[in-house]
Amino acid sequence: MMIDFLTLLQAAAEAGRSYGDFPAVGGRGAVWIAAEVHLMFAAFVLGVPMFAVITELIGIVGKDERYDKLSKEFTRLLVFAYSATALWGGMLLFLLTTLYPAFWGHMADIFSMSMWIYAGLFFVESFTLYLYYYGWDRWKSGRAKWGHWGLGLLLNVWGTIVMFIANGWLTYMMSPPEGTTVAEGLPDGVTMWNAIANATWMPINIHRLIANAVFGGSIVAAYAAYRFLAAKTPEEKAHYDWMGYVGTFIAIATFVVLPFAGYWLGREMYEYSQQMGVTMMGGFMSWLWIVQAILIGVLFLAANYYLWTGMGRIPGAERFLPYTKWMLLVLIVCWIVWGTPNTMIASRDEFAAMGGSRHPFLGVLGLMSGKNTAVNFMILTTFLSFLMYRRGNRIPTVTWAKAGTLTQGAMFVLSSAYVLWLGIYGYFVPTITRISYSVYQVAAVLACIIGVWAIDIFLMRGSQSRGEIRWGEMPDRSQYAIFVLAVTFTWLMGLMGFARSGIRQHWHVWEVMRDTSDRAVTPALGYAANMISLTVVIFLGLVAFIFWLGGLAERAVSKKPAPIGQPQAVTGG
Amino acid sequence: MFLTNIKVLAVGLAVIAFYTIIAQVIPQLESEVPEALDLSAGVTPEVLVTAGEDLFMGGAGCTSCHGLGTRAPNLRTDHAGEGTIGERCGSREQGCKEYLYESMIDPGAYLIEGFPPIMPDARRQLSNEQIWAVVAYLESLGGEVTVTADDIGASASAPSAPASSGAAPARTATTDPVQLLTENACIGCHQLEGAGAPVGPAFDGMGSRISADRIRTGIIDPEAEIAEGYEAFAGMMPATFGDQLSAAQLEIIVQFLAARQ
Amino acid sequence: MRRILAVPVLLSVACGGGGESGGESSGGGGGEAAVAALGTASIMGVVNFSGMAPANPAIDMAEEAECAAKYADGPTDPVVVVADGKLANVFVRITSGLPAGPYPMPSSPSVIDQDGCLYTPRVVGVMVGQDLEIQNSDPLLHNIKAVPTANRGFNISQPRVMSSTRSFNTAEVMVPLECSVHGWMQAYVGVVEHPYFAVSGADGAFTISGLPAGTYTLEAWHETLGTQTMDVTVEDGGSASAEFSFGS
Amino acid sequence: MTNHGRLQVAACRLSAASTILLAFVAGLPGVLRAQDLENGKALYDKWCAGCHGMTGQGDGPAADYMLPRPRDFTFAIYQIRTTSNGELPTDDDLRYIVDNGMPGSTMPGWKDKLGPGDRDDVVAYIKSFSRFFEDGQPEPVAVARAPRVTDEGLAEGRRLFEEEVECIKCHGAEGRGDGGSAPELTDDDGFPIRAANLTENWTFNGGGSVEDILMRIRVGVDGTPMPSNGDAIDAGIITEEQLWRVAQYVRSLSPDAPPRRQDVVRAAFVEGDLPNGPEDPAWNDVEALYIPMVGQILEAPRWFAPAVDGLWVRALHNGEGMALQFSWDDASASPDEAWDPFFDGVVTSMVAPDAPHLEAQGPDHLAVQFPLTPPEGTVLPYFLAGDARNPVYQIRWRSNPDMAEEGTATGLGTFASGTGSDLTHGAAFANGRWQVQFTRSLTASDPGVAASFTPGESMPMAFYVADGTNAEDDVRGAVSAWYAVYLDVPLPPRVFIAPVVATLLTAGLGLVVVIQAQRRST
Amino acid sequence: MKHLKHPFTQAVLLIVGSWAFFKFVIPLFPGSAPVPQSVVLQFTLIAAVGVLVYVSENEERWTQFKAPITATLVDANKKWLRGGLLTVIPLFIGFVVFQAARPTVGSTAQLRSIHPAPPGQITFQGRSLALEGLENPLRSRGSLEEHYETGKAIYYQNCMPCHGDLLDGQGHFGHGFNPTPLAFDRAGTIDNLQESFVFWRIAKGGPGLPREGTPWNSAMPVWEDFLTEDEIWAVTMFLYEQSGLEPRTWGEEGEEHD
Structure with missing residues (x-):
């Protein structure tokens, strides 16, 4: 009996070596928070440099100092954000090693080499950042300026490589190469490179790259929105109005292509494992995508709302206003379609009335054909809003203006008709064919966007103005739309993080290393939402703190506000 | 300014709260963690019992005899007024779990009167850990679970299942077909001269239904072809008889059965 | 499962009920009645029963007191009715040897009555197209249900004393009649395409008359004892005798 | 058949064929x-x-x-x-x-x-x-228009039903298919057949409206024992109007609409004593829940032809104990010798694929089950007698000998009886309907054998019914999925406090908004 | 008419109208059914957001929209209306809270995943069977016609009582179970699935459902107890043949929203 007891004790001790515990939120909760906040900061420090480099380039090419200042303003924030990222990264590392030692051992076993490179690159990236920021005023003009811009580019390159390496680790957890075992080292034929360049690595890379740009843009816009609301002078208002616009523009423009990257990722996952695919889309997580649809609907609507209210300050844009309500209608209908759950929440009576868990009529909308069509329409509508915004105060002077506009219109009509037709026809073909339709739909929408945009660039060449944009004459509520955009996007990131991590269910490494802890259960959406909200609050709180710090520094650097001129609308992204 | 701060904060928090609430109002669903059958180190009695129950009720097929009470003693309910197995095994002098474990790996050792000696060696189907799990489950039926990880470890070095040891010899070198059929527990599931249970096709008249070759295949690879009407029992017959019988014994049985017109 | 007996194809087509009654001419009554046309010969026969007659099952008529009252010794089901070695309720008909039709139609309908919750007679013959009159002499509900295979069946409710008339348009031996309300009630109708049939009476005797000279095959049918056949030769104006013998 | 006859047949066949053909050709253009x-x-x-x-x-x-x-x-x-x-x-x-x-x-x-x-x-x-x-095909029977439904008409219909048309012989006094002649009914192929249960018009083969019913009475249901009353009308014994009365009466035996599907039986709280038998008039005022029952075709031996298609459940509690009352239509109190022909018919015609059949009629069964322990989250025991992980508590009743017992089960056929509460029961059979009542304390004396019930909480509940004369037993019969019984509680104070607080808060907020707006406007 | 043009009236009408549309009009469409409360709420909420965007996207409309609200709050001559609203709205809120706090016996809302994720491999009649990549072996063996007939006989003998002749999940026993048996006759049911998935569901039935398939009311029997492997494959094939749907193949893949 004594021996038995001792055995149990020993067993408990062994179990304690695989998993640690953390007070209050538990081991998983601690890692969750640390990982998610770290990730958000990482996205921030990757997204903002992209933003900075783009705006700096616009400043150089357009010889507009506003952009350069904007760029610098954000690089300053970056310096603080960088340390926050490193801090949370370190925290995550400590939590992982103490709470999941066995798992971390496995990862280290495989990836040690890449971890060293990662750490090294982090150094290089930091120094590039310092050079970039502190060299701003030194390499101000001529060739030196281009060199400085090159530094910014380099910063992005390092950041991207760092992200790709980290992505390799985490995608390995989702889709380890075939034949991997928990035994020490990798099996024959599988190298560290295989483990990094696994099935979902590149889709995740691209997905995150785009998402980071959106994220950077939306955080910048939120910052600007806050400054706009807090602004005391019309000049200040005009400046931050404009800054908010630039940030929102970049966020929305990149956001529009994000779903396509998402499709690719999902497709790769399905191909990798049916079980994972079904868990993700049809099974356990099916409702997560309804929540996602609601969030993305908010994003689309907030973006369009911002553009429409923004048209109030553009002379001549009022001629487009009568159309916005129809575009709104399209957006709302599409949002409803996208948000239609296939697995509805209903009481038994309601199920009985429907004759099953699926609604005989609305159930049709719950399928991929309907949803895909809806998303594509929302993208097209948003793009149309952009176009209207862009053209607000312009009168084209080229001789073929009318024909060009008609061609653009035709492109819109054709692509929407094609998307709609595929959406409807999709119900009459086998699933496998239907899935390929989503690719055609995306292709049609992308083709339309690129084609229309290309025509528009030439069409607007040398166009006349109907009057300057009255920057700063923006209603306050449009700025709140930007906040909604930023918060929603941050929350969405958290949700997608849960989706990505949750589909592994009770595996640390999918079908290789099991989570044998008592917290192996994938939590319900409610719990996940609490964690997501917590991380979002922590992150946004810290970001606000960083902004405040930036404000302090700004005041320290120059007491008097920078002279504000009349910035131009961004015409290319 | 203060009001603006409050407003911004309120909008942000309201948006977050909105999403959180949406996620809360839908019915909450946690994923299920399939039970890992890692019974080796640090296993608790509860895990063993649960795993054993699954095996007893399902995979191991124990209930096809022990559930009915006609082919073998019913273990889950009262038998002969001695209570469930967990209760009645306590009277065994070597201890409950030892008795159960031994009964499973050497069924001939403790025959209960009134029942045919048809139980196969559990090691043919179950791993050592699984056998202990079943023992733990049986103990839990009316008794105290005394199986520990220790037991599993201690018996792991014992001779392993005859099936996995490749060419394990048959228990005796007899050449009497009826004795072979009895010793190998065949008549537990196949009827011979009316005795036995109708789980598999009867031996009586087998020669008139199928050829000797088919009989041979059926013994060596029971899944190769399922006799009509016995589809529900597919998978029950162990595929270990080929290893267990010597070539000569196999042939004796085949010829014996083929001759049953 | 009764239906499994396949329907002979040649018998299978009738023409709206009018086809064969087209040859209707003046004729006698049922099996026993004199028939004017085709000939003058007749067959007078008797059905014997040898051995011990099986006891007929008793019927529990408790639920129909009015019927039960009619049976002093308690009602029995008259499956095998034997008196003095003679068997009643045997249906006899000519199965071959007749010249081609048309045959004379008996002038009066065959009658079956429901009396005392039993059918009288238990076996009755009708010619194709001839009316079968179904009477209910009991002051209570009977339904009379015919379950033929070659003909259309019927199922008539007769809640009180009343009568209904039905006919069959295809030959069929035998069409069972039953009452769903009283599960014990059972009768048989032999539907024959000519009028040369008879049912043995309580004395076992039967008569088939109005035949032309010739050699005929007779078939005798009994519900539980099976069928028997025999050849009989008759001459014009003459009368041949036929004797069937059933045994237990 | 003679040559002549054959020729005639051929001729008429030809003419029939050509008539049909002609009809086709004539009817074709564009329309048909x-x-x-x-x-x-x-x-x-x-x-x-x-x-x-x-x-x-x-x-x-x-x-x-x-x-x-x-x-x-x-x-x-x-x-x-x-x-x-x-x-x-x-x-x-x-x-x-x-x-x-x-x-x-x-x-x-x-x-x-x-x-x-x-x-x-x-x-x-x-x-x-x-x-x-x-x-060719005949014309439909012409039917006179229906008279208006009146109380006198229904009374007349009832009289006809019982005395004149004598539907009662098969369909029984209250129309539940339990008439004296019902046990021996067979269809034309000799299979046993039930007289329709006239209290469930949604199960009438040809439709449940008065018009449908009239037509069935008027022309009969061929292939079944249901006769036509056409001859009786022709003979002047019954008038067409009387048939309408019968039809209206038959329709009145069923509820206006089929029972609505619901999930939860509400056990109302009563002060004092619970009803002391299934026929206690106190039950009449209690809301009943209809549970559709279907064949147990999930585990061997399966049963494809259940006799019972629905069960009505009522429940009451008084804080100490609870009473459940069940009623269902069953034409016989099994075993019943009169039904032997029916039983034999079922046994010989239902070639059950999974198991051999019963030798003789068994009793009628009723079982109601609950999870032995209140379910956590969405996890319920398997609704068919539970599973190894999640045992169920069952109360079982048998008609002969009339007895009820309780116990636990972990799967079909694993019932182990025991004593876990002070269960009592009562049962009554009349006019083709069983009524059974179970009464017990809310709290179990042995939680290992019986479940406990808590007022204010829903308890899942599932049912099993079997009819002995239909060759059913304790595994072949009719089952239901999970439903629930909810034991009413007197409303707790928070139910009244919360709305008041909410009202005051909203009013306060509204006032603040108004004051703020007014201050701003001035 | 003047009132109809006012944004405030429009907004109210639009929100009420869309609610009425979701609640009452959608069920009227051919082949439709009542919409669950949760969905009506969701849709109405989205529509309300849209209406809010509509009234506020344009400065002029927004001012107009706000006017009656401000007037109600401020104007002296609207004292009674103000007072009335201040009474009615809190009382209404109180009523709603009372309704929510009151214990009810109505059925609770449920969410069931129709197609839970299958395990990588299952134990079929004592043997391991990897589902991933598993094809219906009958499609490459013997006569398809024969398999169809086999499948048909099995379907009619075993599945039809619940899933129905029409494959619409409304067999004569179907109404007795909740969830109602799956209908195979619509797009979006089995055509989204590989045959191996269907095989798994047939073989393991309701008791073999993973957690997301709870509550375990599924009455699907465990068919491995009744049918052989080939029979299950045959009936799988029959389902697709009879419903005119095609199984999802393992070839090229993508995702499917649910």
Whole structure:
């Protein structure tokens, strides 16, 4: 009996070596928070440099100092954000090693080499950042300026490589190469490179790259929105109005292509494992995508709302206003379609009335054909809003203006008709064919966007103005739309993080290393939402703190506000 | 300014709260963690019992005899007024779990009167850990679970299942077909001269239904072809008889059965 | 499962009920009645029963007191009715040897009555197209249900004393009649395409008359004892005798 | 058959054929589309042959699993007609059944599945199975208009039902198919058949409206023991109006609408004593929940022809104990010798695929089960007698000997009886209906044997009913999925406090908004 | 008419109208059914957001929209209306809270995943069977016609009582179970699935459902107890043949929203 007891004790001790515990939120909760906040900061420090480099380039090419200042303003924030990222990264590392030692051992076993490179690159990236920021005023003009811009580019390159390496680790957890075992080292034929360049690595890379740009843009816009609301002078208002616009523009423009990257990722996952695919889309997580649809609907609507209210300050844009309500209608209908759950929440009576868990009529909308069509329409509508915004105060002077506009219109009509037709026809073909339709739909929408945009660039060449944009004459509520955009996007990131991590269910490494802890259960959406909200609050709180710090520094650097001129609308992204 | 701060904060928090609430109002669903059958180190009695129950009720097929009470003693309910197995095994002098474990790996050792000696060696189907799990489950039926990880470890070095040891010899070198059929527990599931249970096709008249070759295949690879009407029992017959019988014994049985017109 | 007996194809087509009654001419009554046309010969026969007659099952008529009252010794089901070695309720008909039709139609309908919750007679013959009159002499509900295979069946409710008339348009031996309300009630109708049939009476005797000279095959049918056949030769104006013998 | 006859037959066959052909050609132009036998056959083979068989003999693969059996088309005997008894149905009659199916049987309606033309083709093909249709089809019976429904009319209908038309002989005094002649009924093929339960008009094969009922009485239901009253009308014994009265009365035996499907039985709180028997008038005021019951076809031995199709449940509690009352239609209190013919018929005709049959009638069974421990989250025991992980608590009742017991089960056929509460019961059988009451304390004396009930909480509940005369036992019978019983509680104070607080808060907030707005405007 | 043009009236009408549309009009469409409360709420909420965007996207409309609200809050001559609203709205809120707090016996809302994720491999009649990549072996063996007939017989003998002749999940026993048996006759049911998935569901039935398939009311029997492997494959094939749907193949893949 004594021996038995001792055995149990020993067993408990062994179990304690695989998993640690953390007070209050538990081991998983601690890692969750640390990982998610770290990730958000990482996205921030990757997204903002992209933003900075783009705006700096616009400043150089357009010889507009506003952009350069904007760029610098954000690089300053970056310096603080960088340390926050490193801090949370370190925290995550400590939590992982103490709470999941066995798992971390496995990862280290495989990836040690890449971890060293990662750490090294982090150094290089930091120094590039310092050079970039502190060299701003030194390499101000001529060739030196281009060199400085090159530094910014380099910063992005390092950041991207760092992200790709980290992505390799985490995608390995989702889709380890075939034949991997928990035994020490990798099996024959599988190298560290295989483990990094696994099935979902590149889709995740691209997905995150785009998402980071959106994220950077939306955080910048939120910052600007806050400054706009807090602004005391019309000049200040005009400046931050404009800054908010630039940030929102970049966020929305990149956001529009994000779903396509998402499709690719999902497709790769399905191909990798049916079980994972079904868990993700049809099974356990099916409702997560309804929540996602609601969030993305908010994003689309907030973006369009911002553009429409923004048209109030553009002379001549009022001629487009009568159309916005129809575009709104399209957006709302599409949002409803996208948000239609296939697995509805209903009481038994309601199920009985429907004759099953699926609604005989609305159930049709719950399928991929309907949803895909809806998303594509929302993208097209948003793009149309952009176009209207862009053209607000312009009168084209080229001789073929009318024909060009008609061609653009035709492109819109054709692509929407094609998307709609595929959406409807999709119900009459086998699933496998239907899935390929989503690719055609995306292709049609992308083709339309690129084609229309290309025509528009030439069409607007040398166009006349109907009057300057009255920057700063923006209603306050449009700025709140930007906040909604930023918060929603941050929350969405958290949700997608849960989706990505949750589909592994009770595996640390999918079908290789099991989570044998008592917290192996994938939590319900409610719990996940609490964690997501917590991380979002922590992150946004810290970001606000960083902004405040930036404000302090700004005041320290120059007491008097920078002279504000009349910035131009961004015409290319 | 203060009001603006409050407003911004309120909008942000309201948006977050909105999403959180949406996620809360839908019915909450946690994923299920399939039970890992890692019974080796640090296993608790509860895990063993649960795993054993699954095996007893399902995979191991124990209930096809022990559930009915006609082919073998019913273990889950009262038998002969001695209570469930967990209760009645306590009277065994070597201890409950030892008795159960031994009964499973050497069924001939403790025959209960009134029942045919048809139980196969559990090691043919179950791993050592699984056998202990079943023992733990049986103990839990009316008794105290005394199986520990220790037991599993201690018996792991014992001779392993005859099936996995490749060419394990048959228990005796007899050449009497009826004795072979009895010793190998065949008549537990196949009827011979009316005795036995109708789980598999009867031996009586087998020669008139199928050829000797088919009989041979059926013994060596029971899944190769399922006799009509016995589809529900597919998978029950162990595929270990080929290893267990010597070539000569196999042939004796085949010829014996083929001759049953 | 009764239906499994396949329907002979040649018998299978009738023409709206009018086809064969087209040859209707003046004729006698049922099996026993004199028939004017085709000939003058007749067959007078008797059905014997040898051995011990099986006891007929008793019927529990408790639920129909009015019927039960009619049976002093308690009602029995008259499956095998034997008196003095003679068997009643045997249906006899000519199965071959007749010249081609048309045959004379008996002038009066065959009658079956429901009396005392039993059918009288238990076996009755009708010619194709001839009316079968179904009477209910009991002051209570009977339904009379015919379950033929070659003909259309019927199922008539007769809640009180009343009568209904039905006919069959295809030959069929035998069409069972039953009452769903009283599960014990059972009768048989032999539907024959000519009028040369008879049912043995309580004395076992039967008569088939109005035949032309010739050699005929007779078939005798009994519900539980099976069928028997025999050849009989008759001459014009003459009368041949036929004797069937059933045994237990 | 003679040469002459044969010729005649041939001639009339030809003329019939040409008549049909002519009718087709004449009717065709634009309006009618020709019935396409090929298409009919293709559709029939795909959708109908599974039950009715490739040759229309009602012998498809599913036939042996059904009682009543699928229609054999080769004899052209059709139950649901508007034509006189013994006659062929009209095309519309056939179409009606194809369109709407036969409620209460396994025949579904096809109008949502097949197009109108397709259904016509199927009808045409079905007719081709029988030679009888070659002779053309009769006209529907003309029916007089229905008189208005009045109380006197219903009383007259009832009198006719019982004394004149004597429907009572088979359908029983209250119409539950328990009449004296019911046990011996067979259909034309000799399979046992039940007199319709007239209190469930939603299960009437030919429809449950007064008009449908009248037509069934008027022309009969061919192939079944249900006779036509046409001759009685012709003979002047019964008038058509009287038949309408009968039909109206029969309709009045069923509720206005089929019972609505609900989930939760509400056990109202009563002060003092619980009803002391299943027939206690106190039960009359208690709301009843209808539970549809279906065959236990989930685990061997399966049962495809359950006799009981629904169960009414009532519940009450008084804080200490609870009472559950069940009532269901069952034509017999099994075992009942009178029903031996029916029992034998079921045993010989239901070739159960999974197990041998009973030798003799067993008792009627009722079992109600609850999870032994209140369920956590969404995890419930398997609704069929629980599972190894999640045992259920069952209360079981048997009609003969009349007894109730409680115990636990962890799967079908694993019931272990015990004593875990002060369970008592009462049972009564009358006019084709069982009424059973279980009474026990809310709290179990042995939580290992019996479940405890907590007022204010829902307890899942599932049912099992078996009819001994239908060759059912404790595993072959009718089952239900999970439902729940909710024990009412007196409303807790928070129910009243919370709204008041909410009202005050909202009012306060509203005031603040108003004051703020007014201050800003000035 | 003037009132109809006012944004405030429009907004109210639009929100009420869309609610009425979701609640009452959608069920009227051919082949439709009542919409669950949760969905009506969701849709109405989205529509309300849209209406809010509509009234506020344009400065002029927004001012107009706000006017009556401000007037109600401020104007002296609207004192009674103000007072009335201040009374009615809190009382209404109180009523709503009372309704929510009151214990009810109505059925609770449920969410069931129709197609839970299958395990990588299952134990079928004592043997391991990897589902991933598993094809219906009958499609490459013997006569398809024969398999179809086999499948048909099995379907009619075993599945038809619940899933129905029409494959619409409304067999004569179907109404007795909740969830109602799956209908195979619509797009979006089995055509989204590989045959191996269907095989798994048939073989393991309701008791073999993973957690997301709870509550375990599924009445699907464990067919491995009744049918052989080939029979299950045959009936799988029959389902697709009969419903005119095609199984999802293992070839090229993508995702499917649910």
